[in-house]
Amino acid sequence: MPTYQYACIACDxxxxxxxxxxxxxxxxxxxxxxxxxxxxxxxxxVFKGSGFYKTDSVAKPAATSE
Known part of the structure; x- marks a missing residue:
């Protein structure tokens, strides 16, 4: 069962x-x-698996200093 969050307008x-x-x-x-x-x-x-683009959850390569 889902959990919903509520906040009172009057008393916070x-x-x-x-x-x-x-x-x-x-x-x-x-x-x-x-x-x-x-x-x-x-x-x-995080979308993982065969139905998603490779770049969706792959770590970005570190920047190289020249």
Whole structure:
């Protein structure tokens, strides 16, 4: 089940919730009953395998000094 991050608009309380994809997003802060919003963050992904370009996950060669 995915973990979603929420933050309260009123009291700045941040929390996580385990919810299935079919559940509606939370709307109420568990601390102050204020309105909450979903917090979106980046995810690190490395594509490896035969279906991707070689250069997608290959280390860059070190610069040579002349």
């Amino acid at each position: 309380h941040a929390f996580e919730a385990f919810q299935s994809f079919s559940e509606n997003p939370l709307t109420e802060c568990p601390q102050c009953k204020g309105e909450v919003r979903k917090v979106y963050s980046t995810v690190g992904v």
